[in-house]
Structure formats: structure tokens, C-alpha cells
Amino acid sequence: MKILVLHNLHRKGSSSGDDQVFKDETRLLEEHGHSVIRYTISNDSFDKAGIIGKIKACLGMMWSFKSYKEIQDIIRREKPDIVHAHTFFPLMSPSVLYAAKRNGCKVVATLHDTRFICPCCTSLRGTTICNECGDGHYLRMFKYGCFKGSRIQSLIVAFIFKYHRIRRSFYNQIDKYICLNDNQIRLLEGIGFDKKKIVKKYNFVSDSLPEIKNEKNNNIPERYVVFYGRIGEEKGIRILMKAWENMDLPLVVMGSGPLEEEFRAWADKKSNVYFLGYTAHQECLRIVRNAEFVVFPSIWYEGCSMVQIETMSLGKVLVATNLGFSEEAIEEGYNGTKFELGDVEDFIRKIQQLWKMPERLIEMGQNARKDFEEKYLPEDNYNQLIDIYKSVLKEEA
Numbered sequence: 001m002k003i004l005v006l007h008n009l010h011r012k013g014s015s016s017g018d019d020q021v022f023k024d025e026t027r028l029l030e031e032h033g034h035s036v037i038r039y040t041i042s043n044d045s046f047d048k049a050g051i052i053g054k055i056k057a058c059l060g061m062m063w064s065f066k067s068y069k070e071i072q073d074i075i076r077r078e079k080p081d082i083v084h085a086h087t088f089f090p091l092m093s094p095s096v097l098y099a100a101k102r103n104g105c106k107v108v109a110t111l112h113d114t115r116f117i118c119p120c121c122t123s124l125r126g127t128t129i130c131n132e133c134g135d136g137h138y139l140r141m142f143k144y145g146c147f148k149g150s151r152i153q154s155l156i157v158a159f160i161f162k163y164h165r166i167r168r169s170f171y172n173q174i175d176k177y178i179c180l181n182d183n184q185i186r187l188l189e190g191i192g193f194d195k196k197k198i199v200k201k202y203n204f205v206s207d208s209l210p211e212i213k214n215e216k217n218n219n220i221p222e223r224y225v226v227f228y229g230r231i232g233e234e235k236g237i238r239i240l241m242k243a244w245e246n247m248d249l250p251l252v253v254m255g256s257g258p259l260e261e262e263f264r265a266w267a268d269k270k271s272n273v274y275f276l277g278y279t280a281h282q283e284c285l286r287i288v289r290n291a292e293f294v295v296f297p298s299i300w301y302e303g304c305s306m307v308q309i310e311t312m313s314l315g316k317v318l319v320a321t322n323l324g325f326s327e328e329a330i331e332e333g334y335n336g337t338k339f340e341l342g343d344v345e346d347f348i349r350k351i352q353q354l355w356k357m358p359e360r361l362i363e364m365g366q367n368a369r370k371d372f373e374e375k376y377l378p379e380d381n382y383n384q385l386i387d388i389y390k391s392v393l394k395e396e397a
Contacts, residue, residue, distance in 0.1 A: 097173035180303035231257035236297030
């Protein structure tokens with residue numbers, strides 16, 4: 001099978017889950033003998049552009065003639081069996097969907113976030129969950145300055161989404177939506193997306209457990225809790241800081257992001273917080289493997305968090321917000337534990353309880369590993385993906 005895969009890459013150095021999924025899935029398809037054509041644009045190109053180039057790029061967010069023509073040319077030259085779109089905002093624009101459909105291709109889209117409900121893709125207004133724009137009244141974005149805190153940018157994004165809402169671009173130009181969890185499906189169905197076009201498929205990670213040496217790091221304590229991933233507001237960094245303000249348990253934090261400097265300044269004042277910053281992947285996994293458990297206080301809808309399924313692959317317990325993917329991935333007391341969004345006291349209570357039960361942590365960790373083997377292995381994911389492609393290709397145009 002020949003597959004044309006589209007993806008708008010995040011900026012270089014960004015630890016983005018959808019970038020990783022794009023790379024892993026395309027590699028997996030090639031390993032199984034399929035021909036994969038990658039069409040990518042990076043947000044770095046916007047940063048490097050001059051004033052004129054940035055103006056053109058902003059206008060192209062509504063309709064990129066460049067991407068439309070390039071996709072059209074690729075399809076006519078390569079004749080792919082199917083087109084698989086991952087993230088196509090901001091630079092590709094929905095024009096790539098039209099280019100595929102107008103040239104006779106079926107389109108599958110993986111929804112890595114809630115952008116079809118919330119144009120900002122986070123379903124957050126500040127630090128509060130918000131899905132109000134699912135009704136199509138996007139001008140409230142201007143009122144609240146939802147997009148990057150700017151009313152002007154919010155107005156532009158609102159206009160773009162209103163245009164495509166009127167044209168029903170996201171309803172009519174995609175043949176199958178791959179959702180990553182049940183919450184995404186509920187949100188889409190709630191704003192009129194066709195249930196028959198929606199399918200759920202989790203992400204996957206390779207099984208790295210056999211390769212990770214069980215060695216201790218001499219620069220951190222014997223027992224510790226871990227947070228790793230993006231150091232950003234949406235990942236619950238401030239909740240993490242509040243929780244550890246008066247806790248004396250050792251916390252190891254790995255990652256980078258927009259709140260990195262603020263977090264580092266705070267961590268430097270805490271003798272029990274070890275901030276390692278960006279950590280090479282294998283070393284990061286080794287530290288996670290030797291941790292007691294992993295905390296994941298995210299405040300937004302995680303699709304199918306790579307950090308979470310990676311943690312499960314290492315046989316480690318998660319303490320996570322009862323939100324999004326975690327709602328269905330974590331079975332209370334079996335493979336992890338959940339706390340209510342924003343409830344710092346509940347978060348602290350769950351952490352302290354687990355810390356006192358090392359034997360129970362081993363049992364729960366084994367359950368987490370079992371879940372990983374049943375749901376998140378590459379081979380199972382490949383079979384699901386190919387079944388989705390085949391089902392779409394069988395459908396009448």
C-alpha cells in the first residue's frame with residue numbers, strides 16, 4: 001500500500017507527542033513493507049521568515065495555495081492509495097484536505113488534540129477546561145484573547161475557523177477520524193460529527209524495558225518520585241509546585257518547556273527537588289524505571305500521552321489527573337491512581353499513600369506493564385491502522 005502522510009511539525013526541540021507519533025507510525029508502516037510518502041512543514045520556517053513571509057504564512061493558515069498545489073502534484077505523480085493527515089495546523093491549512101479529496105483520495109485524520117472543538121487545540125481558557133467554541137461561535141475567542149493571549153491573533157483564528165465551519169471542511173473532507181480516547185469521541189459527537197466515521201486507536205511506544213539497565217543514578221536519592229515531559233502550564237507544572245511546596249518526598253523532574261526557567265528557580269530553593277532539565281531518552285527511561293512512581297498532573301485533555309504509555313511499558317504506576325486519556329487508561333488502585341482536576345490536596349494525599357506502600361507499588365506496576373502489553377504494542381497498533389485504511393478504501397466514494 002502507498003500512503004501519503006501529512007504533518008505540520010512543531011518547532012525544533014519541542015517534545016511534541018504528535019511529532020513522535022508521526023515519526024513512529026510512518027517508520028512502522030515502512031517496516032511492514034508499505035511505501036510512505038511524507039509531506040511535512042515545520043513551524044521553524046515561520047520563525048525564520050521575514051515580515052512579508054510571516055504575513056503570507058498567516059494568510060495561508062486559512063488556505064495555503066502552496067500546500068494545496070504541492071499535495072495535488074504529489075498525488076498526481078505518486079498516486080497514493082490513501083492520505084493520512086496528522087496535524088495540519090497552522091501552516092498547511094485545511095487546503096490539503098481539499099487537495100486530497102478533489103484528486104480522488106480517501107482521507108484519514110488522526111486527532112491529536114481537540115482542535116475541531118477548540119481552535120486553540122487545548123480546550124483551555126487560561127487554566128480552566130473550556131469547550132464553548134464547539135458551537136461555532138468563535139468570536140468569544142476575541143473576547144477572552146484565547147489564542148496566545150492576543151485578541152488580534154484570536155480574531156484571525158476565529159475568522160479562519162468560522163470560514164471552514166461554514167464550508168464544513170472538517171465534516172466533509174475527512175473520511176475517517178482516528179480518535180485517541182473516548183472523551184474525544186464524546187466531544188466530536190456532541191457537535192455533530194458522524195459517529196460512523198469515528199474510530200478509536202491508541203498510540204504506541206516500542207518496548208524499551210529489556211534495553212534499560214537497572215542502574216541507580218548517584219546524583220539522586222535511592223527512592224524518589226518522577227515527573228517527566230514538557231515543562232508547561234497545560235502539564236500541571238504549577239500544581240506540581242504547589243504539591244511539593246510542603247512535601248519532603250524526593251522529586252526528580254526531567255524535561256524542558258516554556259516554564260523551565262521559572263521552575264528551575266523554584267526547584268533551586270527546594271533541597272528535595274532534583275531538576276535535571278532535558279535528559280537524553282535512554283537515560284530518562286532508566287531514571288523512570290528506578291523511580292517509585294510517576295506523577296502526571298496535566299490540566300488539559302491528553303489524547304493518548306506518550307509519557308503515560310511509556311511509563312506503563314516500564315511497569316511503573318501513574319498518579320494522574322482524572323481527565324482525558326487518564327480516565328480510561330488508569331483503573332483506580334489497579335495500575336495507578338487518579339485525583340480530581342485542580343485538587344492539590346487530593347494529589348498530595350494519593351502521593352503520600354503510595355509512597356508508604358512499596359510492595360503495593362510493585363503489584364500495581366506489574367498490572368501497568370500487563371496493560372501496556374495488551375493495548376500499546378507496535379504490532380497491535382499496526383494491525384489496527386491497516387484495518388482502518390482498508391475499511392476506508394472499501395467505502396463507496
